[in-house]
Amino acid sequence: MTLSLVSLTFIAVIGLLAIGLYALLVVHNLIKVVVALQILAKGAILGFILAGRINGQIGLAESLALTVIIVDTIVAVIGLSLAVQIRHHMGTLDVSALTRLRR
């Protein structure tokens, strides 16, 4: 049995989204949360490309993917810098300990 490129990519998309969501559900470390968000976003980008290829609108898909890459980078940068600050102020990176905005 051979898998076409489309179905392989589809499996990859579902896999990345599932891993990302699962990681967000279970991890407690803020840096791992950022990593999980990255995985999730990569799944979304791949999904856009796949949808563009199926619909024949690859140009639109590429521009959307590029937008997601930019947004996703900003999220990573801000998330990680927040992590540094939080570690500095609170002494922990455990998200379940961070339910209050004030110490």
Added chain:
Amino acid sequence: MANVLILLILGLPWLGALLVWWVGDQRSKAQIVLAILFSVLAGVASLVLIPFASNSVALNIPLGGAFGDFTFVADGLGIYLAAIATIIGSLAVIFSVDYMRGEAQLGRYYALVLFFIGGMAGLVLTSNLLLMFVFWEITALCSYALISFHSDDPKAVYGGIKALIVTQFGGIGLLAGALLIYAYSGSYDLQAFIANPQILPPGVLAVTAFGFLVAAAAKSAQFPFQTWLPDAMEAPTPISALIHAATMVNAGVYLLARFYPAFERVPGWREAVVVVGVVTALMAALMALVSNDLKRVLAYSTVSQLGYMVYAIGTGGVFASQFHLMSHSVFKALLFLAAGAVIHSIGTRDIRQMGGLGAQMPLVRTVFAIGALSLAGIPILNGFWSKELILESGSAHGPLWAWVMMVICAGLTALYTFRCFWLVFAGEPRSHLHGHDAGTAMKVALIPLAVGAFLTELLAGPFAYILEHTVPLMEIEVGTTLSILEEVVTTPLTLVALAVVALGLAVWWWREKLSGLSEALAGIGRVAADSFGFEAINRGIVNSTNWLSEKLRRTQTGLLNWNIFGITAGFLLVLIILVIGG
């Protein structure tokens, strides 16, 4: 040419708002000059636009096709309301120079007023439903922010939030209607929809029609949403005159008038509009009769007069309603600004503490009297002509019981108007408060409105002409100003209405001899003072919402994993619904 003018009408106030904010509160003189300049220029642009009225698209801003083109049409319905918004807007700005002198954060005040003027003009000029919704919400937002302008006063904040929440119900109705129209016609163009409403199945058309009625009732403070307008009186008085008397509250009436040709055949819709109008007009008139707050009396009378306009639309008198809207904008803005001069001078809104102010502020007394006579429907003044036109349309095309109610309401209007004028300006002073006459800027704003209360009925002919030629689906009866006025004068019904108005005045005049009657009616007065239980219903809704949110608070743990679980579960639910439904 028309496209440039529309851009100016929208752009000048918004540009002015930005500039006022940019200039900063340190240079308040420059702020005031900019605010007056930009609002007056917008007013001039809207007047110049009137000869260019047509029902074709005047300005088209293509936006990539995602939400349809953002189109603007300068037809008869739109340009008059845009002119009212910009002209009364600029007069309110001028009045504010005296009224708001010495207040802090004037930049915020003037910027929001200018932002509102542009938003209101956009609301009536656009022909794209989605854009209309955006402008609709911009006006609601400005209204909220200006009611709560004195943000350290809990009553002002409460009134602002109440206005925002209640008008949001209307926004939901409008959005739902707009989306339904888009779903079935594939376009947000309202002209195309009005020309061909059968594009929607009858059931969907009915939902849209009643959604728009809810939107109009919430925005125009009609039954059962009328409670927000009296509480909005915490706003600075020029704001009450501009937003809560002359412009924004008319948006609901405008919406009903605009979509009347599309909805008139929806079963039960016209009857519902009539009922809303009559109930509101009568209830608000009774509340105005027992209120002791000068601005609240005027607010209730605004609600009542808006009820007249809604009633007129229900009976098919679109022209009568728009004509009354124009008259009402002028005389009610005049009344509010005159009341503002009184409040500014003596520092209270309680009419029990006023009295005898006429000798101290003769100019304000004169202009208030002109406004009051117009509101009461005394001949020659503009309110008389338009109100009689509404009653005439009601007697010809509406149910008899509604007409009788509205005539009684005209008598009540005369009664409460005269009571209010008497308690404020006539008789002996009831306190040691001392008034002084209006300042220069106040006079500049008051006198044109007072002259307007005598003259705007002369615009009836041109108004009808433009409406007939640019809004072809309305079936407006054409006539010159003279023929319209002659029609009013020669109708015997006018005499009936005038007799009732005179009766209303007589009841006030001989109130001491009629004390037995007023004691017999004291029960109604108490219920009216309690706003017919609507405040209690409001409180009940607020309390139950609070209770529910307290209960639901446990779901807001602040835990990231729990929130992600919620998002994932919601996403899966949507997927399942799509799979089953599709």
